Amino acid sequence: MKHSDNIIQLKGIGEKTAKLFYKLGIYTTEDLLNHYPRGYQAFKAPVKIAEGLGEELVTLELFLPASFKWKKVRNLVIGTGVGSDGRDNVSMTFFNTPYLKNKLTADSSYLFRGKIKAAQGRYHMEQPQIFTWKEYDERMGRLQPCYSLTAGLTDRTVAKAVTQALSAFEEEEYLPEDIRQEYGLIGRAEAIWQIHFPKDWDSLIEARKRLVFDEFFLFLLAVRKMKEYNEEFTTDYPMLETAWTGRLLESIPYRLTGAQLRVWKELEADLVSGTCMNRLVQGDVGSGKTILAFLCLLLTVSNGYQGALMAPTELLASQHFEQLCRMTEKYGLPFKPVLLTGSVGAASKRKIYQKIEEGEVNVIIGTHALIQEKLTYQKLALVITDEQHRFGVKQREILSEKGGRAHVLVMSATPIPRTLAIILYGDMHLSVVDELPANRLSVKNCVVGVSYREKAYEFIIKQVHMGKQVYVICPMVEAGEEGAEGLENVVDYSEKLRSRLPADIHVEMLHGKMKPGDKKRVMEAFGAGDIHVLVSTTVIEVGINVPNATVMMIENAERFGLAQLHQLRGRIGRGKDQSYCIFMSGSDKEESMERLQILNKSNDGFYIAQEDLKLRGPGDLFGIRQSGAMEFRIADIYQDAELLKKISMTVDRLLFEGRLETEKYGALKRYLNENARNYIDFRAI
Numbered sequence: 001m002k003h004s005d006n007i008i009q010l011k012g013i014g015e016k017t018a019k020l021f022y023k024l025g026i027y028t029t030e031d032l033l034n035h036y037p038r039g040y041q042a043f044k045a046p047v048k049i050a051e052g053l054g055e056e057l058v059t060l061e062l063f064l065p066a067s068f069k070w071k072k073v074r075n076l077v078i079g080t081g082v083g084s085d086g087r088d089n090v091s092m093t094f095f096n097t098p099y100l101k102n103k104l105t106a107d108s109s110y111l112f113r114g115k116i117k118a119a120q121g122r123y124h125m126e127q128p129q130i131f132t133w134k135e136y137d138e139r140m141g142r143l144q145p146c147y148s149l150t151a152g153l154t155d156r157t158v159a160k161a162v163t164q165a166l167s168a169f170e171e172e173e174y175l176p177e178d179i180r181q182e183y184g185l186i187g188r189a190e191a192i193w194q195i196h197f198p199k200d201w202d203s204l205i206e207a208r209k210r211l212v213f214d215e216f217f218l219f220l221l222a223v224r225k226m227k228e229y230n231e232e233f234t235t236d237y238p239m240l241e242t243a244w245t246g247r248l249l250e251s252i253p254y255r256l257t258g259a260q261l262r263v264w265k266e267l268e269a270d271l272v273s274g275t276c277m278n279r280l281v282q283g284d285v286g287s288g289k290t291i292l293a294f295l296c297l298l299l300t301v302s303n304g305y306q307g308a309l310m311a312p313t314e315l316l317a318s319q320h321f322e323q324l325c326r327m328t329e330k331y332g333l334p335f336k337p338v339l340l341t342g343s344v345g346a347a348s349k350r351k352i353y354q355k356i357e358e359g360e361v362n363v364i365i366g367t368h369a370l371i372q373e374k375l376t377y378q379k380l381a382l383v384i385t386d387e388q389h390r391f392g393v394k395q396r397e398i399l400s401e402k403g404g405r406a407h408v409l410v411m412s413a414t415p416i417p418r419t420l421a422i423i424l425y426g427d428m429h430l431s432v433v434d435e436l437p438a439n440r441l442s443v444k445n446c447v448v449g450v451s452y453r454e455k456a457y458e459f460i461i462k463q464v465h466m467g468k469q470v471y472v473i474c475p476m477v478e479a480g481e482e483g484a485e486g487l488e489n490v491v492d493y494s495e496k497l498r499s500r501l502p503a504d505i506h507v508e509m510l511h512g513k514m515k516p517g518d519k520k521r522v523m524e525a526f527g528a529g530d531i532h533v534l535v536s537t538t539v540i541e542v543g544i545n546v547p548n549a550t551v552m553m554i555e556n557a558e559r560f561g562l563a564q565l566h567q568l569r570g571r572i573g574r575g576k577d578q579s580y581c582i583f584m585s586g587s588d589k590e591e592s593m594e595r596l597q598i599l600n601k602s603n604d605g606f607y608i609a610q611e612d613l614k615l616r617g618p619g620d621l622f623g624i625r626q627s628g629a630m631e632f633r634i635a636d637i638y639q640d641a642e643l644l645k646k647i648s649m650t651v652d653r654l655l656f657e658g659r660l661e662t663e664k665y666g667a668l669k670r671y672l673n674e675n676a677r678n679y680i681d682f683r684a685i
């Protein structure tokens with residue numbers, strides 16, 4: 001088998017199961033092996049039923065006094081039975097497992113592993129796993145992987161597929177011995193086995209270390225390659241300063257902050273320098289990066305070229321588009337913008353393509369599909385994108401094919417210390433907007449338990465009656481979703497709020513499963529102030545700007561990463577009025593309260609990232625995934641910062657000494673060439 005083989009070639013994966021894997025973005029065996037567990041379960045000694053009640057998976061040794069009863073309900077085969085641990089009984093249900101009929105016999109004992117629930121004084125377990133003592137002994141003390149799943153797929157199915165893929169071929173070792181020794185790394189094949197099926201915690205730590213190394217190492221080689229590629233290219237689109245930008249700055253209702261002004265000067269200098277711009281602008285949430293992007297676009301179009309602005313979501317793309325249209329009209333700017341997103345119909349799309357090709361429009365706003373589309377630009381001189389989609393060489397080449405060598409500006413709201421930013425964005429120049437507009441009052445925060453909810457509703461009612469708007473964030477879309485148990489969901493919550501709040505308060509919902517057109521309509525109505533309370537998932541996390549929204553209430557706040565909560569909270573406090581953020585914790589565990597207190601204390605993204613790291617500590621191998629930039633598969637730029645710095649020096653040394661060209665590094669060189677997708681930029685597009 002090869003890495004690139006479709007998973008359907010694995011035994012036991014038919015078309016139906018394959019489709020579930022595709023949903024998770026797993027198409028090839030390589031994707032499968034790279035789908036690392038998100039956590040592990042330990043197989044501990046069996047417990048008594050009453051002791052095992054709760055959230056955790058537990059194992060029970062149960063005696064079956066009678067056989068299971070099996071019946072067919074529509075196309076389901078359902079088995080029910082009772083097991084006893086000598087003290088208590090537990091009822092069990094199995095679905096579609098007819099082969100158990102012969103396996104489970106009366107008057108025998110088995111080990112059952114599952115979650116125990118209790119209702120009306122009775123214990124129950126659904127679809128537990130069954131083991132003999134021999135089978136269980138082999139697993140005891142071992143860690144079992146838990147994967148990110150989708151409805152219909154179980155950890156067992158994924159683990160089985162992974163085992164098969166692992167046995168089907170030997171991972172190639174591409175790191176030369178000297179590097180492995182220097183860093184004390186285990187072999188690649190061993191690391192991949194152990195990350196999925198670790199012998200114990202120590203093996204897991206070793207496996208993670210090797211895979212983190214690989215991720216950083218390959219990424220940094222790619223960054224260095226990009227740097228070489230970008231170095232001092234004369235631009236195909238020389239520009240001259242224009243009076244338009246000064247005019248715009250005088251027209252807008254505020255003055256730029258010192259930081260915005262400084263960064264704008266850096267951007268302008270790049271664009272008129274005669275070489276290709278390649279710059280990252282970093283600035284905390286709400287620091288005012290959008291106007292800087294618009295200024296760059298203005299300079300570009302007034303030089304007679306086209307510019308593209310790519311946003312990570314359709315919602316944000318439409319918001320930028322609306323904002324640019326409003327400005328164009330209000331200040332008579334020379335923009336001829338067009339919005340190009342996935343929800344544009346085929347016929348309109350063709351028309352838009354033609355307009356772009358013929359230069360009838362000069363600003364193209366859309367999602368990242370903009371550079372993938374089979375679309376020819378007339379003179380695409382500037383591309384503005386976000387941090388998650390910075391370009392690798394391949395994307396640059398696609399862009400060049402669409403015209404000449406465009407200037408590239410990347411926007412980021414992730415607070416990364418400068419030392420790390422220089423490494424991770426080594427192929428780019430760096431500008432930082434390190435000042436918030438002066439008219440801002442800092443957001444007032446509170447971290448509370450669910451008993452505070454009623455008071456929060458009263459507060460929301462008061463704020464809405466004062467003319468303000470509110471976001472309520474829930475972690476799930478609807479009940480019945482995988483992992484939704486015990487968590488608030490947008491669909492039910494908006495219903496609940498409608499009946500709880502006075503009738504004059506207009507409540508609407510927003511989530512990723514809605515049709516793009518509906519999402520856009522809701523967001524526009526919220527922007528226009530027609531919706532007072534928006535119950536939403538994290539789809540509003542990035543970039544959404546409705547300055548009149550001054551209250552945010554986050555349900556199950558304990559379920560989000562701190563960086564993500566900071567991004568979410570960044571949606572309020574964007575105007576001159578006082579804003580309030582209520583972090584509602586569904587858990588009274590001390591650690592989750594302590595984590596949330598960090599947000600309570602500070603509105604500074606940089607501080608939050610640092611504190612989060614301290615709290616998670618080095619033992620937290622798979623801390624809650626942070627959202628935002630630089631999401632590596634397993635590495636964590638904060639937690640693994642020291643390793644990242646060291647690897648960066650190693651990469652410099654390797655390249656400086658030309659070691660990549662030596663025979664000893666042949667396997668690495670080959671790997672890089674063959675796995676261009678990973679090497680160039682595994683996240684971009």
Ligand SMILES: Nc1ncnc2c1ncn2[C@@H]1O[C@H](COP(=O)(O)OP(=O)(O)OP(=O)(O)O)[C@@H](O)[C@H]1O
Pocket residue numbers: 254255256257260283284285286287288289290291413437438439542543544545547570571574
């Ligand atoms: N210098 C300024 N003075 C006052 N208001 C400003 C200033 N600069 C920008 N704003 C306003 O602040 C709000 C936030 O700006 P913007 O949307 O550009 O933030 P951002 O940096 O893109 O944040 P995010 O990363 O959260 O999307 C907008 O309403 C914008 O009009």
